[in-house]
Amino acid sequence: MPAGQAQDxxxxxxxxxxxxxxxxxxxxxxxxxxxxELKRDPHRYSxxxxxxxxxxxFTKPSTRTxxxxxxxxxxxxxxxxxxxxxxxxxxxGETIEDxxxxxxxxxxxxxxxxxxxxxxxxxxxxxxxxxxxxxxxGHHPCQALADLLTIREKLGRLDGxxxxxxxxxxxxxHSLMEAAALAGMQVTVATPPGYEPDADVVETxxxxxxxxxASVETTNxxxxxxxxxxxxxxxxxxxxxxxxxxxxxxxxxxxPYRVTDELMGLTETxxxxxxxxxxxxxxxxxxxxxxxxxxxxxxxxxxxxxxxQAILVALLTGRLEGAGHWA
Ligand code: CP
Ligand code: NVA
Numbered sequence: 092m093p094a095g096q097a098q099d100x101x102x103x104x105x106x107x108x109x110x111x112x113x114x115x116x117x118x119x120x121x122x123x124x125x126x127x128e129l130k131r132d133p134h135r136y137s138x139x140x141x142x143x144x145x146x147x148x149f150t151k152p153s154t155r156t157x158x159x160x161x162x163x164x165x166x167x168x169x170x171x172x173x174x175x176x177x178x179x180x181x182x183x184g185e186t187i188e189d190x191x192x193x194x195x196x197x198x199x200x201x202x203x204x205x206x207x208x209x210x211x212x213x214x215x216x217x218x219x220x221x222x223x224x225x226x227x228x229g230h231h232p233c234q235a236l237a238d239l240l241t242i243r244e245k246l247g248r249l250d251g252x253x254x255x256x257x258x259x260x261x262x263x264x265h266s267l268m269e270a271a272a273l274a275g276m277q278v279t280v281a282t283p284p285g286y287e288p289d290a291d292v293v294e295t296x297x298x299x300x301x302x303x304x305a306s307v308e309t310t311n312x313x314x315x316x317x318x319x320x321x322x323x324x325x326x327x328x329x330x331x332x333x334x335x336x337x338x339x340x341x342x343x344x345x346x347p348y349r350v351t352d353e354l355m356g357l358t359e360t361x362x363x364x365x366x367x368x369x370x371x372x373x374x375x376x377x378x379x380x381x382x383x384x385x386x387x388x389x390x391x392x393x394x395x396x397x398x399x400q401a402i403l404v405a406l407l408t409g410r411l412e413g414a415g416h417w418a
Pocket of ligand 1 (some may be wrong): 153154155157234368
């Protein structure tokens with residue numbers, strides 16, 4: 092069934108995967124269940140993309156997302172076409188809209204990693220194929236799906252789970268807040284003053300939380316945030332969109348927010364440590380924690396593969412209803 096047509100016939104399906112807040116709670120559960128199914132049986136939909144191509148345009152570096160999407164596309168029977176900043180005529184002034192219209196006539200989906208969220212939105216609006224956000228300055232929705240799958244696997248549930256995100260209020264935590272709110276979790280984000288998550292995203296996550304018996308809090312008090320937490324999550328102090336000249340200032344501001352054994356000692360028994368990776372041992376997390384018994388980072392990274400397969404399958408078969416479907 093082509094994307095854009097709902098399998099249940101109720102409405103037009105969600106075409107793109109740009110931001111977690113665009114999903115319904117049912118979509119999130121569907122994606123997690125489908126990810127689990129694909130993890131057990133990776134070649135279940137091996138004919139879906141047979142003899143077809145998925146374009147990937149990455150203007151920022153990537154290890155996990157790039158390689159896991161390549162494998163996910165191959166497992167669905169397709170071929171990935173990797174494009175970089177110098178490859179497309181975009182770099183020579185062709186518009187995003189013209190590029191999107193042309194690519195829609197060749198490939199089955201478009202996976203984009205770039206800076207501005209607005210660019211991905213323009214690609215999505217001008218294309219007739221599914222567009223997937225593989226990380227922007229504002230969001231990392233593919234990561235959040237793997238994060239929730241990992242938490243569900245490790246703790247056996249999502250509802251009521253207490254997550255403390257510690258560090259920079261960046262793309263990773265934006266998507267994590269929205270996903271956690273949708274799943275009925277309690278999320279607290281602890282950042283240094285001035286590095287809080289975007290206020291608009293916090294407001295969106297809170298409105299999702301209200302409908303799902305979840306909560307979203309922000310604080311500068313790292314010890315209060317992690318006390319009793321089931322999950323402690325951190326990310327780099329300098330995201331790819333942050334200028335390297337900020338390093339010294341940031342290291343000074345973020346040092347009290349480093350995840351250490353002492354901080355982990357305040358958490359709930361059986362708590363886990365998560366990081367989207369790449370990690371900088373000795374900066375946002377100590378080697379003892381990331382390489383220690385609470386760390387689930389390798390399973391979390393592994394889950395990028397089946398979750399990306401699930402995103403592709405769900406979009407290409409028109410299974411996502413989108414937020415507000417029943418509104
Ligand atoms: N976590 C993540 O997105 O990693 P990459 O930047 O290596 O893709
Ligand atoms: N916040 C990080 C995530 C990397 C996967 C960045 O944007 O660089």
